[in-house]
Amino acid sequence: MDRNLWSLSITAVIIAFASSIFWTILPPYMWDLGFGFLDIAIVYVSQSIVMILFSRLLGIFADSLGRKKFIVGELVVLLIAYIFLYLCVYSDSLNVLTISTFSALMGLAWAIGSGAFAAAITTSLSRERTGFATGLYVTADTLGWTIGSFVSGAFVDVFGMGLTLIVSIFVIVLGFLTIGFYHEKTIRKPISLRSALKDSWALSLPSKDNLLVYLFIIVAVLNIGAAIFFLVFVIKFYMIVGSKTMYGLLSGISGLLSMLVPYFVGKLSESVDKEKILFWALIVRVLFMAVMVFSWDLWIAILFWITPLWPIVMLELISLTTDYSIENRESEAHAVRNLIGMVLQTIGNIIGGLISELINVEANLELMAIILGIGVAFYALGIPLSLILYRKSKISS
Template sequence: MTLKGENRQNFASLAVSRSLKGFFDSIPNTILTPYLYDLGASFTLLGSFRALPSMINLISSRFWGAVSDATNRRKPFILLSFLLSVPFFLAYAFIASSPEDYLLIGILNSLFSIEAGIMPATIASTSTRLGRAFGDYSFATSVAWTSGGIFSGWFVEHYGINQAFLLSTLGTLLASITLLFTYKEKNDGKHHNVKPQKIVQKTISFDLNPRAKKLALIAVFTALRSAFFGLPAMMKMYALLGRSKTSYSIILSLAGLTSIVTSPLYGRAVDRFGARNSAITSLLVYTIYLPLMALTNDITLFAILWAVPIGNLEYAALMSLKVKVSNPSGKATDIGTIEAISSLFSAFGNIAAGIVVDRLGIASSLFIATAFDAMALLLLFRKTDLLIR
């Protein structure tokens, strides 16, 4: 799909186009959860807002990954994934007025979720040093998301969420144009006979090799941890800040600065020390600071803990493992499968986390997140066959 001489250009094309889209997408999305909360959404509904699209993504991302592998093409599908988000941004801007409206539009949007497995497979095709590639990609996209998120709350408070989604539409179009003219994809000269029946079979089979299945189980526990951690922790910080959207988006984005600085370093650390060892390190850190986040009500300490940049290390490590355990001729499909399985459990986790917070409080959810993290850590210690350099 890509020639060696084109790898740097194609990596830059992916990073720049995705960063452009991420910058503009972060303006409405950074503040969207608190915005819906202020509209009257319960934690259960907020959990559903995260969960239901993920359930649908279980099938859609795997289907598109299988089609991409079968046709041996990446660029058209990434471009399509960008453009298909435009009508839904417009729906958010001009139609949505209640939390339920946002949920329905999000569900419809998830039917066209394409890039979950395709984008990582495409990034992997640009370099043999996977940790470095994913670390640098994370660096670029983190810079963009943080930059847009810094003034997300201010923008929404002054101009409204509708205008923010219109900016996302503009950013998506700019990103699409960038990818269209800068990413060079060459056909391999072979005729690919795409059989719809085979595509459907691959979509519903969820067939993985033994090592990929083991990694998928670890991904399930990290997804459940993130579900019980992400939404409750964000809303706790929002409450500690007195529901100030401006302060919330600034602190959330400033915390991203630590990720920006560390992402390239983490990528190189994964290549040097191994993906499995790096993943173990990140999980160990989570087991320490998640309970601290549950116990503290001091906004300064909470913000410092939030800024601990361990998520990007886990991303680079686990994504490298996903690439390495995948079938070489079906990377997008296999990665999409692992992502889809983890998304499904993340969906259930988000709904469950919302119910837990509504009934037992935020601290209980964060302690449950710690337990899931510990399970993933124990599995990773046992799966020595995932020690891949």
């Protein structure tokens, strides 16, 4: 395997683990501490706002100054975020403000490195092999989330949050070693701050036959739908399974399946149209989500939770972003994808949080179905949009 590819893949495992060990368990952890849906939404929004402000700008600089610097920068900010959260836990000062500050730091870390990371790994091989490279990336990322999910619930239940965060801090330090093996390839001429700021707020991004426009519209509807749906569903699922340990265990099982599937789907994407795979994955996921609007059945909920549909969707979105982007502007394209996702996630979280307050979902949990249904309605828009994308890509090819 290419040295850059394995270096980035191992680092992806580390970053994903460090992110997931608290992020996976955050909603049920806050719920048990007495926070409501609107509080959880505020925490998510604080992360999104930071990513909205900085993702594209930092993606432009990553394409210009070198992607490795920004991946290292992501690790540095992740380390700061977890040290901050550990100090908050140690001093018993966890509240909406401190958790939102931690969330904002995580958002800054992802804004610094996410576009650069996705671009670095998907361009580490030829354009004809972006599906394979993306499959490895999603597999590595999912492996990290899987390990973090497995240990997070049990660690918090048995050892407490403090020790859980210490483990994550040590793992992040390992990331500085693994990324050291990544060798930066040819980069563009450095860009001025003024030009970068101007480009970062431009409403257009050059792409092949404007296919990125159609792709980003899909990213938008999927993110707003998922934000509304999962703001409530993660708590519903936690209530169905009954404990943080079981929640983390099932999230880990989901991660195991999600880790294996992207590798093979990535290989499949080299011979089957990626747009077609995206279309069918969305159909199956929407059907599952629609069932979970009203169902409280344990086994149906578990089946929905562990079925690896989102990694397939994410793999194709990442791979197609690189395919449709202009050469040497891949980091910017991925940053814009992340930016659009964060904007719509923010809107979705606000909508979900406000509706939950308006109809007082916490006092009548059956009303969760209203918010879940709205989320499914938005998410389902991705199905016809992906079919339009498929037809447009055929015309342009």
